[in-house]
Amino acid sequence: MAVVCALALAFVLLLPRTGASGAGSTTSSSGGRLTHALQAAVEKKCTNGRYPQDQSLSPSGGSGSTPNVDAIKKRGRLVVGVDTNSYRWGYLDPNNADGELEGFDIDLAHRIAGDILGDPGKVTFKAIPTSRRIDAIKNNEVDMVVRTMTITCERLGDVAFSAPYFKTGQQVLALRNSTITGYDKSLAGKRVCSAESSTAYDNLKADKGHGIPASTDITTVVPNQLDCLVKLQLGEVDAVVTDGALAASQAAQDPTVALKGGLFTDEYYGVAMKKTSTDLVRQVNRTLEDYIKDGGWAESYRTWLHPTMDQGGKKSASATPPEAHYK
Amino acid sequence: MTHPPKSSAAPPGSSVPTVPAVPPQPGPPAPPTQPGPAAVPEAGPRRRTAFAEGVDQLRAAATTEPGRLRIIGALLALLVVAFGAVAAWQMTDRASAADDVLNSSQPLSSAAADIYSSLADANTQAASGYLAGPQEKPAMRKQYQKDIDNAAAKLVTAAANSKAGSESAKTIADLNKLLPTYKGLVETARANNRLGYPVGGAYLRAANETMQQEMLPKAERLYERENQRLNADYADAKAFPWAAAGLGVVALAALVWAQRRNFLRTNRVLNHGLVTASAVSVVVLLWITVGHTVARVGLNDSYDHGVRSLNVLHDARIASLTARSDENLALIRRGADTTKVGDEQKDAYAVGYDTQIADLAAKLDQAGSLADDSAGKKPVTDANGFMKAWKDRHGVAQKWSDGGDYQKARDKVIGVGADPTSVCFENVDAALVKALDHEQAEFKDAATGGRDALTGLPYGAAILAVLGAAGAVLGIGRRLSEYR
Numbered sequence: 001m002a003v004v005c006a007l008a009l010a011f012v013l014l015l016p017r018t019g020a021s022g023a024g025s026t027t028s029s030s031g032g033r034l035t036h037a038l039q040a041a042v043e044k045k046c047t048n049g050r051y052p053q054d055q056s057l058s059p060s061g062g063s064g065s066t067p068n069v070d071a072i073k074k075r076g077r078l079v080v081g082v083d084t085n086s087y088r089w090g091y092l093d094p095n096n097a098d099g100e101l102e103g104f105d106i107d108l109a110h111r112i113a114g115d116i117l118g119d120p121g122k123v124t125f126k127a128i129p130t131s132r133r134i135d136a137i138k139n140n141e142v143d144m145v146v147r148t149m150t151i152t153c154e155r156l157g158d159v160a161f162s163a164p165y166f167k168t169g170q171q172v173l174a175l176r177n178s179t180i181t182g183y184d185k186s187l188a189g190k191r192v193c194s195a196e197s198s199t200a201y202d203n204l205k206a207d208k209g210h211g212i213p214a215s216t217d218i219t220t221v222v223p224n225q226l227d228c229l230v231k232l233q234l235g236e237v238d239a240v241v242t243d244g245a246l247a248a249s250q251a252a253q254d255p256t257v258a259l260k261g262g263l264f265t266d267e268y269y270g271v272a273m274k275k276t277s278t279d280l281v282r283q284v285n286r287t288l289e290d291y292i293k294d295g296g297w298a299e300s301y302r303t304w305l306h307p308t309m310d311q312g313g314k315k316s317a318s319a320t321p322p323e324a325h326y327k
Numbered sequence: 328m329t330h331p332p333k334s335s336a337a338p339p340g341s342s343v344p345t346v347p348a349v350p351p352q353p354g355p356p357a358p359p360t361q362p363g364p365a366a367v368p369e370a371g372p373r374r375r376t377a378f379a380e381g382v383d384q385l386r387a388a389a390t391t392e393p394g395r396l397r398i399i400g401a402l403l404a405l406l407v408v409a410f411g412a413v414a415a416w417q418m419t420d421r422a423s424a425a426d427d428v429l430n431s432s433q434p435l436s437s438a439a440a441d442i443y444s445s446l447a448d449a450n451t452q453a454a455s456g457y458l459a460g461p462q463e464k465p466a467m468r469k470q471y472q473k474d475i476d477n478a479a480a481k482l483v484t485a486a487a488n489s490k491a492g493s494e495s496a497k498t499i500a501d502l503n504k505l506l507p508t509y510k511g512l513v514e515t516a517r518a519n520n521r522l523g524y525p526v527g528g529a530y531l532r533a534a535n536e537t538m539q540q541e542m543l544p545k546a547e548r549l550y551e552r553e554n555q556r557l558n559a560d561y562a563d564a565k566a567f568p569w570a571a572a573g574l575g576v577v578a579l580a581a582l583v584w585a586q587r588r589n590f591l592r593t594n595r596v597l598n599h600g601l602v603t604a605s606a607v608s609v610v611v612l613l614w615i616t617v618g619h620t621v622a623r624v625g626l627n628d629s630y631d632h633g634v635r636s637l638n639v640l641h642d643a644r645i646a647s648l649t650a651r652s653d654e655n656l657a658l659i660r661r662g663a664d665t666t667k668v669g670d671e672q673k674d675a676y677a678v679g680y681d682t683q684i685a686d687l688a689a690k691l692d693q694a695g696s697l698a699d700d701s702a703g704k705k706p707v708t709d710a711n712g713f714m715k716a717w718k719d720r721h722g723v724a725q726k727w728s729d730g731g732d733y734q735k736a737r738d739k740v741i742g743v744g745a746d747p748t749s750v751c752f753e754n755v756d757a758a759l760v761k762a763l764d765h766e767q768a769e770f771k772d773a774a775t776g777g778r779d780a781l782t783g784l785p786y787g788a789a790i791l792a793v794l795g796a797a798g799a800v801l802g803i804g805r806r807l808s809e810y811r
Contacts, residue, residue: 077731084661087525094460094520094527099737124731127661139672141665226529233515233526253524 046153053151053164053268054325057278059286066279069116072143078113081128081142082106085226087249088304089148090125101125107300108165108291109146112271115287129223131196134158137274144273144284148246150199151270160277161270162284163324165297167317169263170200171244175232175256180239182261188213190238193220193228200225200241203265211264226250232257243267245309245318252308268322285324292321393810399585400803404796406578407604410571411792414615417568419785424563425622425778432557433634433770435488438481439550440641442502445481446546447648448756449474450538453513454655455749457520457531459741475510482506485549498549505542509534528659535656554638561630564777565623568615571788575612579605582799589806600802607795611788618784625777633770636697640766643690643710644759650683651752654721658728658737677725684718687755694762703765710758717751724748 046052072078082105083090090105106125114120128136133145137159151161172187174180180187194200204218220237222228228240229250240250244263251257271284291297301319309316388394452471456463482503489495512534519527582605589598656664657676664675691711698704720739723746728736738744 084663085525085528091525092528093523094457094525095523097461098734099458099460100734122731125661125733127663129663132665135672141662141672224529226526227532229526230529230533250526253519253522253526 046156050327051325052153052156053161053270053322055151055156055327056161056163056270056285056324057281058326059282059289062279062282066283068143068274068277068280069283072116072280076117077122077124078109078116078144079124079126079142080109080113081133081136081145081147082109082125083130083147083224084125084127085224086148086246087226087253088308089245089249090146102304104166104300104304105146105148107296107304108271111291111296112144112146112284112287115290116283129196130198130225131223133272137272140274143277143280144271146271148243148269149272150243150267152199155272158275159272160275160281161272162281163288163326164268164270164322165288165291166245166269167266167320167322168243168245168269169267170203170241170265171247171263172260173229173232173240173242173247173250173257174238174260176258178238178260180260183207183212183241183264184261185213187216187239189215189217191217191220191236192239192241193222193231193237194218194241195225195228196221196223198225198242199265199267200243204241229253229257245269245305248305248308263317285326288324297321393807396803396807399588400800400807403578403581403585403601403604403799403803406574406581407608407795407799408792410574410578410608411611411788411795413574414568414571414611414788414792415785417571418615418619418781418788421564421566421568421619421622422778422781422785424560425626425774425781427560428557428564428626428629429771429774429778431488432553432560433774435485436550436553436557437637437767438484439546439553440637442478442481442485443543443546443550444641444644444648445474445478446538446542447645447652449478450535451648451652451655453516453531453534454652454659455741457516457528458655458659458737459743460520462741462743464742471513475506479506485553495549495552498545498552502542502545502549505537505545509537509542512537531659557634561626561634565626567623568619571615572612575608575615578795579608579612582608585799585803593806598802598805600798600800600805602802603798604795604802607791607798611791611795614784614787618780621780622777625773625775625780629770629773629777632697632699633766633773636694636703636766637763637770639690639694639697640707640759640763643687643694644756644763646683646687646690647714647752647755647759650680650687653677653679653683654724654740654748654752658733658740661733680721684714684721687714698762698766699769703762703769706758706762706765710755710762713751713754713758717748717755720746720748720751 046055048055082101084092084101086103086105089103090101091103092099092101096102109123109125110120113123126136126142128142128145128147133147133149134155136142137145145159148166149155149161151164155161170183172180172183180190192204194204201218201221204212204216208214208216208218220228220231222231225240225242225246228237228242231237232240233254239260240247242250244259247259251259271288273280273284298321305318309318385398389398449471452467452474456467456471459467482499486496486499486503489499512530516527516530516534519525519530582601586598586601586605589601590596653676657674657680660674660676662674665672666675666678667673668678688711691707691714695704695707695711698707724736724739727733727739735744739746740748742749
């Protein structure tokens with residue numbers, strides 16, 4: 001009964017929000033809308049009254065001085081923090097003889113480098129674990145992080161984000177024949193794996209005893225979400241919670257595991273940069289606008305994500321680029 | 328707890344007194360009170376202990392010359408036999424410790440070092456294979472398999488030589504359990520790599536963690552424990568047999584005194600029996616001293632020129648293997664693992680490589696100064712040269728990698744590009760293996776020489792002591808016969 005009430009309340013709370021974004025994304029399926037409804041219980045507006053993904057700087061604004069972009073131009077290379085373990089996002093195909101990274105995030109990094117330096121090849125990729133994304137930016141180890149990074153209110157206190165470039169949400173992954181049905185009661189007594197300092201872990205911690213049973217064991221935390229798949233395959237955990245986009249990547253690597261239930265949050269990926277690099281944020285947002293407008297985004301999606309995300313001929317809620325709402 | 332009556336300890340009328348002529352001592356042999364209940368009626372009429380009677384008899388005997396001679400003869404024989412027995416016992420201990428050094432503890436310490444380096448090398452080969460991907464050479468795969476086989480074989484040897492229930496046995500059992508787990512992770516990584524799935528990389532990472540955090544520390548502990556055992560065996564074998572030597576000197580002194588007494592009483596210079604006993608004692612004493620000294624020199628030599636060199640070379644090999652592993656992992660992980668150096672975050676594996684190479688250079692210097700002949704120096708000098716070339720080439724690869732030229736750096740490391748670092752590593756390793764073989768042979772020579780110096784000593788000492796005791800008894804007996 002309480003669950004139904006919460007759902008109803010969530011629906012009411014979310015109605016204006018879904019209406020606003022629904023106007024832009026005409027292809028969003030009814031399943032997508034339902035998951036929207038579910039997420040409202042978790043995702044809230046930041047203290048300034050705005051959604052976290054709607055707080056980036058407009059590409060057209062600014063004073064005209066571009067110290068950070070100039071520094072990159074002077075160096076001649078863009079240093080980007082990426083993941084090397086996310087299948088079809090940022091990964092090393094073991095059979096690719098030249099050992100270059102590939103994926104949806106990697107394509108975007110090349111595009112950003114191309115727009116700043118005139119050559120998409122002038123990127124130095126640095127692999128960073130999930131837990132070090134913010135530190136790497138703060139310590140100037142990288143110019144930006146393009147690494148399936150969710151825009152959250154909390155992170156906005158530490159780094160600046162570009163406009164959202166991908167829409168996803170949290171999802172549960174388990175063995176195909178498991179009794180787990182989704183982010184719900186079926187997780188009782190089960191061991192759930194998540195990545196260290198990921199939004200998935202934050203959700204698990206917040207929902208334990210509320211959205212999910214208190215008996216759920218969430219102590220297994222790994223440096224990288226892919227390590228969760230290893231643990232799932234070795235039988236050390238019963239389920240994995242991660243972004244739907246990454247969960248789909250994991251499921252694509254093992255036919256015996258499957259996504260369980262729909263997305264239970266609504267999240268947006270953004271390019272993270274240093275808080276003071278306002279000129280770079282505007283530059284990246286300009287690239288994103290062009291990238292989406294000229295079909296580059298859609299092509300990259302088709303190459304990397306369509307095979308794992310659009311199941312059974314149905315387009316996923318993520319198949320359309322999210323609309324930018326600048327501050 | 329009550330003491331049973333000790334009346335049987337020295338039966339009255341015992342013809343061979345074994346106690347020197349000293350006043351009776353209070354003590355357990357003659358409990359003044361508390362005789363056992365059974366002894367009461369028997370002891371009642373006499374009220375004297377058997378011990379006191381023995382002492383009285385001895386005192387009576389000591390007043391006559393034949394009695395004194397009997398006592399002296401018995402004491403001399405006892406001293407010489409005791410000398411021989413202690414010598415045989417102490418030299419058996421030392422000979423078996425020396426044999427353990429040669430045939431048990433050193434080979435085991437070497438086996439433990441081999442287990443460590445085989446495991447470290449297998450892990451390095453697995454990382455290299457992953458980095459090379461489809462360009463993995465069959466030799467890498469073969470070397471990996473060889474390392475795993477070698478580690479498994481050496482674990483069997485180590486298990487056979489460790490005491491059941493000991494710490495070493497437990498460590499070996501743990502390693503035996505972890506080895507197939509590790510191999511399973513590596514094979515799963517390989518299978519996923521073939522399919523093009525990055526989860527293979529995650530499996531490799533899990534394998535690497537199992538190796539670095541569980542297996543290698545255990546192998547290191549095993550090595551340390553076997554080394555302690557080796558050092559203990561060395562100490563046992565090298566300890567001078569003071570008890571035997573001391574008893575020998577006392578026996579000799581007693582023999583000299585007896586002969587002098589004989590000379591003063593009878594004016595006869597030589598008593599054949601006593602002279603034989605003295606000569607035999609001198610021979611045993613000399614044999615012990617010289618034999619053990621020669622053995623000690625050999626053992627010291629085997630330690631200084633064998634074990635010390637072997638330890639340093641093993642350390643050098645491990646440094647080289649770790650450096651190679653770090654070199655590969657730096658390119659696989661692409662900066663995913665960082666470490667703080669001063670205020671700066673640096674790539675953990677790049678820093679690890681620099682540390683290991685510096686360690687390798689230091690260990691090679693040390694090995695060079697420990698090597699005592701040209702055959703031992705040559706491979707160390709070679710390894711040094713290869714190490715320098717490796718460092719130079721690595722510097723180039725590192726510069727490319729830092730500059731974003733990942734592919735060129737990778738080619739140089741996996742051995743596809745020109746002047747690759749892989750060749751340098753292989754050369755360093757081959758030279759170190761050669762140096763290890765040489766020092767192992769040196770050790771074996773010196774330790775065999777040391778151990779052989781003790782051959783026959785225990786038996787010789789025992790036989791000669793019996794001879795000496797017989798000589799003493801016969802010598803005294805000859806004097807005694809003059810009173811009949």
